[in-house]
Amino acid sequence: MYIQQLYTGCLSEAAYYIESDGQAAIIDPMRDTHAYTQLASDRKAEIKYIFETHFHADFISGHLDLQKATGAPIIYGPETKADFAVEVASDHQLFPLGKCMIEVLHTPGHTLESACYLLRDEHDKPYALFTGDTLFVGDVGRPDLAQKGAELTKEDLAGMLYDSLQSKIVTLPDDVLVYPAHGAGSSCGKNLGPTTYSTIGEQIQTNYALRAENKTAFIKAVTTDLPEPPSYFPINAAINKKGYIGLDDVLEKALQPLSPTTFRDTIQTEDVWVIDTRDNQVFTQGFVPGSVFIGLNGRFAEWAGSLIPFDKNYC
Numbered sequence: 001m002y003i004q005q006l007y008t009g010c011l012s013e014a015a016y017y018i019e020s021d022g023q024a025a026i027i028d029p030m031r032d033t034h035a036y037t038q039l040a041s042d043r044k045a046e047i048k049y050i051f052e053t054h055f056h057a058d059f060i061s062g063h064l065d066l067q068k069a070t071g072a073p074i075i076y077g078p079e080t081k082a083d084f085a086v087e088v089a090s091d092h093q094l095f096p097l098g099k100c101m102i103e104v105l106h107t108p109g110h111t112l113e114s115a116c117y118l119l120r121d122e123h124d125k126p127y128a129l130f131t132g133d134t135l136f137v138g139d140v141g142r143p144d145l146a147q148k149g150a151e152l153t154k155e156d157l158a159g160m161l162y163d164s165l166q167s168k169i170v171t172l173p174d175d176v177l178v179y180p181a182h183g184a185g186s187s188c189g190k191n192l193g194p195t196t197y198s199t200i201g202e203q204i205q206t207n208y209a210l211r212a213e214n215k216t217a218f219i220k221a222v223t224t225d226l227p228e229p230p231s232y233f234p235i236n237a238a239i240n241k242k243g244y245i246g247l248d249d250v251l252e253k254a255l256q257p258l259s260p261t262t263f264r265d266t267i268q269t270e271d272v273w274v275i276d277t278r279d280n281q282v283f284t285q286g287f288v289p290g291s292v293f294i295g296l297n298g299r300f301a302e303w304a305g306s307l308i309p310f311d312k313n314y315c
Contacts, residue, residue: 001018001019001020001098001099001100001119001121001122001127002017002018002019002020002043003016003017003018003019003119003128003179004016004017004039005179005196005197006030006035006036006039007183007196008030010298010299010300010301010302011030011058011059011186011299011301011302012182012183012184012185012186012192013028013030013058013059013181013182013186014028014179014180014181014182014183014196015027015028015029015030015036016028016130016179017036017039017040018097018100018102018119019040019043019045019097019098020097020098020099020100020122021098021099022044022045022046022098023045023046023048023097023098024039024040024043024045024046024047024048024097025047025048025049025050025051025095025097025102026047026049026050026051026066026072027051027052027053027117027130028051028052028053028056028061028130028132028181029050029061029062029063029066030059030061030062031059031060031061031062031065031247032062032247033062033065033066033069033247036062036066037066037069037070046070047066047070047072048072048097049072049073049075049095049097049102050063050066050067050070050072050073050074050075051075051102051117051130052074052075052076053077053114053115053116053117053130053131053132053133053134053181054076054077054110054111054113054114054115054132054133055080055082055111055113055237055240055241056133056181056236056237056240057145057188057229057233057234057236057237057240058182058186058187058188058230058233058236058302059236059301060236060239060240060244061240062247063240064084064243064244064246065246065247065248068246073086073087074086074087075087075088075089075095075104076088076089076113076115077089077091077104077106077107077113077114077115078090078091078104078106078113078115079106079108079112079113080113081113081241082241082242082243083241083242083243084242084243089104089115090104091104091105091106092104092105099121099122100119100120100121100122100127101119101120101124102117102118102119102120103117103118103120104117104118105117105118105129105168105169106164106168107131107132107134107161107164107165107168107169108157108160108161108164109134109140109141109143109157109158109159109160109161109162109163109164109165110132110133110134110140110141110142110143110145110146110157110161110188111133111145111146112146112160114132114133114134114141114164115132116129116130116131116132116134116135116168116169117129117130118130118172118176126172126173126176127176127177128176128177128178128179129169129172129176129177129178129179129200130179130181131169131178131179131180131181132180132181133180133181133182133188133189134161134164134165134169135165135169135178135180135203135207136180136182136183136188136189136192136193137178137180137183137192137193137194137195137196137197137198137203137207138191138192138193138203138206138207138208139189139190139191139192139193139207139208139209140161140165140189140207140209140210140222141161141188141189142188142189142190142222142226142229143155143157143158143160143161143222143223144157144223144226144229145188145229145233145237154223154226155219155223158218158219158222158223159215159219161218161222162212162215162218162219163215165209165210169200170200170204170210172200173200174199174200174201174204175199175200175201176199176200177197177198177199178197178198178199178200178202178203179196179197180196180197183195183196185299187227187229187230187233187302190225190226190227191208208221209221209222230302230305230306231305231306232305232306232310235310236305267288267290273292273308273309274288274290274291274292275291275292275294275304275308276288276291276292276293276294277294277295277296277300278293278295278296279295279297280293280295283295292307292308294307
């Protein structure tokens with residue numbers, strides 16, 4: 001059995017590669033899927049499954065591109081409704097992976113379709129839990145991102161999350177590893193710890209949400225002082241649910257060099273944003289008037305998503 005966490009620091013996002021006896025599964029892949037296919041190739045393994053813990057709001061997932069590259073099915077938890085072909089798993093459904101098993105645990109609360117994936121080793125012992133945005137190190141997923149019109153409030157979802165945690169998570173053995181989808185810096189929680197993995201026992205002892213005395217106290221704790229979610233969150237979630245064109249097609253269309261003359265004419269005659277992605281020290285030495293600086297060496301995606309209108313052209 002082999003597990004590798006593939007962490008993208010600028011988004012505080014963790015994807016996972018799990019392998020047993022030449023068969024691999026990817027959990028919550030990022031948009032650029034080369035790292036997963038290359039890892040499987042290097043290890044002479046076949047990617048058998050693509051598991052998604054929920055419809056992500058903070059990034060565009062690579063599930064569709066990875067399915068196209070590997071032929072592996074995209075698997076979501078119960079109550080999932082997508083506009084493309086997915087396998088909607090049932091609660092406690094088992095997926096064989098080499099000599100191991102991956103068990104689906106439906107954990108609604110952060111979203112209605114949220115699921116955790118429990119890796120059982122070759123002896124059927126619970127070994128690791130891939131918690132998505134249900135449980136973080138030091139926190140739980142915020143319950144205010146999946147409201148369904150006026151039918152569900154953040155308090156309703158927080159109540160669901162409490163039930164999910166109490167019935168599916170804290171009942172696991174203390175030594176089960178916890179591998180969440182995000183670490184510190186993510187807007188998907190409000191109190192994420194500095195490490196990117198933990199254990200069930202450690203979280204029961206230290207996580208403020210799991211230490212709540214009862215359901216009422218839990219709901220109050222997780223719904224208080226929630227920061228305003230970034231404006232691009234609902235747009236990303238909708239794209240992940242509806243589908244998108246392939247990354248190769250996006251790059252082919254976008255990576256078109258402009259001559260100085262074409263660039264000048266474009267920014268003078270069209271309503272476009274000019275994004276300067278260079279190092280900040282280089283930017284301050286000279287830049288195109290009116291351009292916006294968002295350095296690639298920082299948290300570029302978050303700032304770009306928050307600052308740039310979605311109905312504008314940019315170059």
